[in-house]
Amino acid sequence: MSKKQALTEFHRGSILAVAERLFAEKGTERTTMDDIAREAEYSKATLYVYFQSKEEIINAILLSGMLLLKKKIQEAIDSHTDWYQAYDAVCAAIVRFYDENPTAYAAATGAMPVMQAGGEETKGIPEIKRVNAEIDELMANFLVRGAAEGAVRSQLPPVETVLLFWSALAGIVRTADVRKKYIQETVGLSREEFLKHGYRLLLASLTKVGN
Amino acid sequence: MSKKQALTEFHRGSILAVAERLFAEKGTERTTMDDIAREAEYSKATLYVYFQSKEEIINAILLSGMLLLKKKIQEAIDSHTDWYQAYDAVCAAIVRFYDENPTAYAAATGAMPVMQAGGEETKGIPEIKRVNAEIDELMANFLVRGAAEGAVRSQLPPVETVLLFWSALAGIVRTADVRKKYIQETVGLSREEFLKHGYRLLLASLTKVGN
Amino acid sequence: MSKKQALTEFHRGSILAVAERLFAEKGTERTTMDDIAREAEYSKATLYVYFQSKEEIINAILLSGMLLLKKKIQEAIDSHTDWYQAYDAVCAAIVRFYDENPTAYAAATGAMPVMQAGGEETKGIPEIKRVNAEIDELMANFLVRGAAEGAVRSQLPPVETVLLFWSALAGIVRTADVRKKYIQETVGLSREEFLKHGYRLLLASLTKVGN
Amino acid sequence: MSKKQALTEFHRGSILAVAERLFAEKGTERTTMDDIAREAEYSKATLYVYFQSKEEIINAILLSGMLLLKKKIQEAIDSHTDWYQAYDAVCAAIVRFYDENPTAYAAATGAMPVMQAGGEETKGIPEIKRVNAEIDELMANFLVRGAAEGAVRSQLPPVETVLLFWSALAGIVRTADVRKKYIQETVGLSREEFLKHGYRLLLASLTKVGN
DNA sequence: CATGAATGAGAATTCATTCAT
DNA sequence: AATGAATGAATTCTCATTCAT
Numbered sequence: 001m002s003k004k005q006a007l008t009e010f011h012r013g014s015i016l017a018v019a020e021r022l023f024a025e026k027g028t029e030r031t032t033m034d035d036i037a038r039e040a041e042y043s044k045a046t047l048y049v050y051f052q053s054k055e056e057i058i059n060a061i062l063l064s065g066m067l068l069l070k071k072k073i074q075e076a077i078d079s080h081t082d083w084y085q086a087y088d089a090v091c092a093a094i095v096r097f098y099d100e101n102p103t104a105y106a107a108a109t110g111a112m113p114v115m116q117a118g119g120e121e122t123k124g125i126p127e128i129k130r131v132n133a134e135i136d137e138l139m140a141n142f143l144v145r146g147a148a149e150g151a152v153r154s155q156l157p158p159v160e161t162v163l164l165f166w167s168a169l170a171g172i173v174r175t176a177d178v179r180k181k182y183i184q185e186t187v188g189l190s191r192e193e194f195l196k197h198g199y200r201l202l203l204a205s206l207t208k209v210g211n
Numbered sequence: 212m213s214k215k216q217a218l219t220e221f222h223r224g225s226i227l228a229v230a231e232r233l234f235a236e237k238g239t240e241r242t243t244m245d246d247i248a249r250e251a252e253y254s255k256a257t258l259y260v261y262f263q264s265k266e267e268i269i270n271a272i273l274l275s276g277m278l279l280l281k282k283k284i285q286e287a288i289d290s291h292t293d294w295y296q297a298y299d300a301v302c303a304a305i306v307r308f309y310d311e312n313p314t315a316y317a318a319a320t321g322a323m324p325v326m327q328a329g330g331e332e333t334k335g336i337p338e339i340k341r342v343n344a345e346i347d348e349l350m351a352n353f354l355v356r357g358a359a360e361g362a363v364r365s366q367l368p369p370v371e372t373v374l375l376f377w378s379a380l381a382g383i384v385r386t387a388d389v390r391k392k393y394i395q396e397t398v399g400l401s402r403e404e405f406l407k408h409g410y411r412l413l414l415a416s417l418t419k420v421g422n
Numbered sequence: 423m424s425k426k427q428a429l430t431e432f433h434r435g436s437i438l439a440v441a442e443r444l445f446a447e448k449g450t451e452r453t454t455m456d457d458i459a460r461e462a463e464y465s466k467a468t469l470y471v472y473f474q475s476k477e478e479i480i481n482a483i484l485l486s487g488m489l490l491l492k493k494k495i496q497e498a499i500d501s502h503t504d505w506y507q508a509y510d511a512v513c514a515a516i517v518r519f520y521d522e523n524p525t526a527y528a529a530a531t532g533a534m535p536v537m538q539a540g541g542e543e544t545k546g547i548p549e550i551k552r553v554n555a556e557i558d559e560l561m562a563n564f565l566v567r568g569a570a571e572g573a574v575r576s577q578l579p580p581v582e583t584v585l586l587f588w589s590a591l592a593g594i595v596r597t598a599d600v601r602k603k604y605i606q607e608t609v610g611l612s613r614e615e616f617l618k619h620g621y622r623l624l625l626a627s628l629t630k631v632g633n
Numbered sequence: 634m635s636k637k638q639a640l641t642e643f644h645r646g647s648i649l650a651v652a653e654r655l656f657a658e659k660g661t662e663r664t665t666m667d668d669i670a671r672e673a674e675y676s677k678a679t680l681y682v683y684f685q686s687k688e689e690i691i692n693a694i695l696l697s698g699m700l701l702l703k704k705k706i707q708e709a710i711d712s713h714t715d716w717y718q719a720y721d722a723v724c725a726a727i728v729r730f731y732d733e734n735p736t737a738y739a740a741a742t743g744a745m746p747v748m749q750a751g752g753e754e755t756k757g758i759p760e761i762k763r764v765n766a767e768i769d770e771l772m773a774n775f776l777v778r779g780a781a782e783g784a785v786r787s788q789l790p791p792v793e794t795v796l797l798f799w800s801a802l803a804g805i806v807r808t809a810d811v812r813k814k815y816i817q818e819t820v821g822l823s824r825e826e827f828l829k830h831g832y833r834l835l836l837a838s839l840t841k842v843g844n
Numbered sequence: 845c846a847t848g849a850a851t852g853a854g855a856a857t858t859c860a861t862t863c864a865t
Numbered sequence: 866a867a868t869g870a871a872t873g874a875a876t877t878c879t880c881a882t883t884c885a886t
Contacts, residue, residue, distance in 0.1 A: 555819075589804040600743035
């Protein structure tokens with residue numbers, strides 16, 4: 001990559017980092033280009049040098065986030081030969097990802113609509129959907145491996161189960177964050193403990209015997 | 212309630228009904244006061260006679276939605292003496308509620324932030340939180356009943372498990388809707404089937420033996 | 423017309439009057455909604471209460487201008503039984519119109535493109551074109567009358583001749599205005615004299631014998 | 634001219650050629666410096682090496698256009714000894730010029746304001762005006778020649794008549810272009826035929842006997 | 845000389861909210 | 866109570882111009 005390209009990537013990255021943070025804090029809708037410009041310490045016009053529109057910024061965050069998520073999950077899967085340990089690693093990776101990329105996570109789990117009302121699929125959307133599907137596939141294979149190792153109930157259809165597991169986990173992760181204070185007050189668990197219990201509970205639904 | 216109060220309630224109700232529908236269609240952010248006024252056939256200024264702000268309209272919808280949800284869940288719990296049948300009824304009620312009150316559901320499951328960034332808790336928020344807690348309690352008791360009847364693993368701490376179950380189900384319901392098309396294409400299940408499989412899977416995590 | 427409608431018309435009229443003046447001074451492109459709002463002493467948002475867009479303001483000016491022009495020409499035609507006198511009256515009316523409605527005049531003579539680049543004919547454009555055609559017809563009939571009275575060379579095809587005459591006159595009127603100073607300096611004629619000579623010259627091209 | 638100057642002229646010419654084309658396509662206002670830079674394959678900043686501002690580019694186009702026009706008219710005048718034939722050649726040259734240099738033509742005929750609202754005459758404007766006057770003179774002499782040859786009514790004051798003729802022709806040329814479709818539909822004439830009829834009609838106003 | 849990069853100053857349009865009647 | 870009218874404050878996006886290298 002040339003020096004010029006590297007610099008461009010650097011600026012795009014700075015902008016995306018700020019945007020990701022602001023989106024996480026206030027949502028994409030309530031985050032204005034002015035906000036991003038101010039925090040990123042660029043002029044508003046400069047934003048438009050690096051991105052064609054606000055939507056492109058959002059999509060860039062979603063896409064890079066999804067790619068990262070895929071990578072993290074893959075690494076977690078490969079990290080342990082023991083399926084149960086790998087399962088924990090995968091869940092932990094997902095939680096960590098949520099912490100660092102809430103906006104992308106929202107899109108990955110369908111909590112944010114990825115297509116515009118306009119109807120025409122905007123630039124970048126197809127890639128996002130593709131990576132989304134690749135993640136599903138990754139997880140489905142992981143389930144198949146679990147079944148092969150005797151850990152997972154073999155009568156569960158992998159793809160469907162992945163979608164269910166994935167959405168259930170997404171719900172738990174989201175709740176653990178949004179209602180953190182409430183959880184602490186009512187059941188006295190830190191977010192991390194709550195999440196751990198959460199994916200243990202989900203594990204029970206996948207495995208042969210109550211865990 | 213005096214005649215005047217009744218009339219006021221009528222108008223508030225008309226407005227809320229329209230707002231709920233529009234929020235469901237376009238989201239709260241993209242629904243304007245103009246939209247609501249036009250569809251409800253009031254002048255925009257009149258909206259401000261019955262509600263102090265757009266936010267109050269949103270909160271009113273959330274609150275009434277939560278109250279309704281609580282009622283529906285209570286009814287479902289009471290509908291069957293058999294715990295397993297009651298479980299199905301509860302899940303079905305929740306899904307139905309999501310269809311009819313997506314905005315309130317989003318708030319009930321934490322998918323929508325209920326408090327303003329401003330810091331000061333706006334009017335109505337405490338009530339919403341209270342009802343939210345009451346629903347959790349209702350469900351916790353239902354779990355306890357399940358344990359008493361031998362259906363639910365007794366070592367599960369009820370309140371915590373409810374929160375987990377609740378958030379997992381919320382995730383599944385949301386995904387089933389948002390990714391309906393994707394689910395149909397990849398696993399060939401209708402939304403209803405997918406949801407049914409979903410709460411059966413979650414049931415397995417609660418009960419003693421794989422179901 | 424109700425009082426309300428009358429008031430609305432009043433406001434629309436005020437806005438249009440200011441816009442017409444600014445368009446005349448700086449052109450439609452360089453006149454901003456801010457300019458119009460400031461001069462008309464409304465807030466910018468109020469402009470959007472009375473007109474859906476800047477384009478609607480422009481079109482409204484064009485249409486009302488064209489209607490007025492048509493009326494003035496009709497009146498001029500009817501003002502004298504003698505064709506030559508009526509001819510002078512028509513030319514004078516057109517000149518006067520140019521003074522008062524330069525923007526509409528520009529559109530009427532094709533000096534301003536009436537359709538948007540977008541392709542889709544925007545609201546109001548068809549009416550404008552229709553009135554434009556009606557004016558051409560009016561003038562063609564006037565020529566026919568001139569021929570019947572023996573004033574105009576009868577071998578001239580009326581519609582075509584009107585288009586030519588009309589565009590030639592438009593050119594003269596425009597030049598008389600834009601190059602007023604230059605004309606004064608080089609030939610020592612006031613704009614009015616220059617114009618009078620202009621339409622006398624054009625008359626010569628229409629009539630049997632050099633005039 | 635030094636080699637350096639020649640190179641500079643080359644670059645200025647490249648830029649102006651592109652700008653002229655774009656101005657013709659979209660108008661000066663809607664053509665951006667970015668557009669020009671992209672098409673001319675220079676960086677935007679380089680444009681400012683060769684021209685102080687967008688306005689200077691516009692003026693340079695106007696000036697070179699006017700010079701070209703003057704040359705073409707001169708050639709047309711000299712092309713035939715017969716005045717009537719020369720007249721046709723002049724008109725044809727003007728029409729051709731319009732096709733190739735619409736922006737300059739607009740300025741030459743006053744359809745585009747040549748001076749800025751700012752008041753201070755920008756660089757290049759005086760030259761433009763001078764050439765404009767020279768063209769007028771050229772044409773006036775041509776008229777005088779016509780009178781001497783007995784073709785043109787001798788009582789017509791040459792300079793004034795040139796201005797009138799010139800503006801009338803400008804109007805016809807412009808209309809023939811802008812309303813081409815309308816003309817085709819209503820009188821069934823191609824633009825070329827319409828224009829020919831146009832300058833024949835104008836000829837009648839100049840000559841002794843109806844033509 | 846040539847240019848990549850950056851931006852200040854707008855531009856049209858939107859929307860929640862207020863207020864006189 | 867009900868509302869027509871008005872608007873301040875944003876919002877996304879654009880563009881001519883500058884400047885360090």
